[in-house]
Amino acid sequence: MKLGKIIVATILIVVAILGGMGAYLLQPSGQLRDFDAWQAKPDTSAKSLNIRFFGVSTLLFDDGQEQILIDGFFSRPSLWQVLSSKVSSNAALLQNIIQEEQLHRTRAILVTHSHYDHALDLPELAALLPHTQIIGSNSTLNIARSHPGVKASQLRRAVSGQPLQSGQFKVTPLASAHTPPTPVNDDLGEEITAPLKLPAKFSDFKEGGSFDYLIEHDGQQILVKASTGFIPGQLKNVQADILFLGIAQLSRQSEDYQKSYLQQTLATVKPKIVIPIHWDDFFQPLSQPLQFLPRFADNVPESMRILIKAAEAQQIQVVLLSNTGPYSLLKSASSQVL
Template identity: 30%
Template structure:
């Protein structure tokens, strides 16, 4: 009897904690803005601009017309419960990658060589790398499969490596379309088995993209408390959500021809972790969990990620429900989550218009490539 009561208590506690990290609450205002073309970014059509294709949560494909980078690569958006175990939906991944416009990684001048065989990182074309910003389910579940499918580098820590190892055992993962060579894995500190070294001291270079990775804290909740630490060595699929432990949470600063994009995946209490990042033009700002925080907490998060970085445009991410599939049509409706995002959005709209430095808040349409720097009059 006591065991059953304990199990029920744990389940209730974990269920309540999902309200703090999963996308809970009033979201009518957010949907009104996110679905409104006037509040969305648009395609510029200029060759060489960096296009971003949003895939929900914090997954995004960045493309300059030659080289691509994918952040997270989470595509298996499926209904899940705390008591249910999940696996990547391997059968859906190829079609979703095609919809996103992802191209198989290769070297300039030849489609026969994969990115690890290029003479230099500048020569990489197509999808050069998949970079999950931590190992939780809604960021890293599909990342190894996406990288293997596209012959791309997978950038990650030991937790990502263990998810990769588990992914190789999935049914269908060892077909000829999947490239699991060890030379296509690199950890953020720069270790890579291949001769090509795209990363050094948490800085990676792919084509004209430079990616700097900064450790930042994950937002705290009851569920993240049981999903902190490293993924266990014997991890396998199917797995409960809390088995995909955090590993290292990273914030990415991506530079392309002097234009800078900051991607913050989680709303942890950032202090000075981004001081070395310098300024950014645009920030993809995770907002999940901020709705239950105090206004002081939200203001400090904005200050550390937007004001101090002198950001001119904020693109909210991690506001949608990861249990709903992506829409069939590009630009379609993305189901909002339950993270009290309306509270956060109203607060940040006020900060954006009343602070000394005006900031524009725009939304990324799903599955639709848009120019994230358009209209900012950058050199």
């Protein structure tokens, strides 16, 4: 009897410890307020180009007439949903966002790669926005094809180095590389070879090849690099006023990798402003303020410190956006504080 009580007590202690560890690992890896000095204030005073940031690498560029959308991941299913069931779009949420952000003015959705946190909402968005082009890899287009309301004329395969004109926006896809694989994210290079029926498991969203996008508008050049990966020398002829730079898992790479990544991006592109992206907890809904990825997924504060140190050494301004925009992007980024 005494031995049985000891066993029960031991089990309860182990469960409590594991539960405490789980709760700790699910907490944000840091606090956004610790980086207040780099946070931008929403501003719509400029008449040239405004941007909204919706977390991960979802970016909406708006010149008052037309829009360009990067990825368009809005539904953000919870961690429990992702791990325990199949995922799909929140159609009602998307309809509200389309109305609130006037997305009927969106000329193109540029998809960086085909993981669910970039492409989950693509079929529903394409069906709701029948005049919008979908640009991405073959895998991305096969995700869009899963919705019967999506027209073949909307789909356009991205070709690295081949510019596309979309209204006043000139867009050039550039072949890129995804963040180095993890045990959960080890499908790099795998493709989606047929229309992906939704709902689907998160693991069904294969990477399918990655793209950066160079966006040119009214004399301003903006480069969006969603993933913390690179192809050596790919950006040697690219310069941009503003660089949106993915920092997911940056702090968990080797020091040599960190240096190479920042050399191939910051030091090569030489932006006036660098804006970190793919740092937020995308298991949380957009109705809440963005917060850093949880401890089990990343160490965002350390990634931020690595980026800030490298940028300041090159006299590049670091600007951190939240989902409370929009923000103004003026022609002269050198004299503009966002």
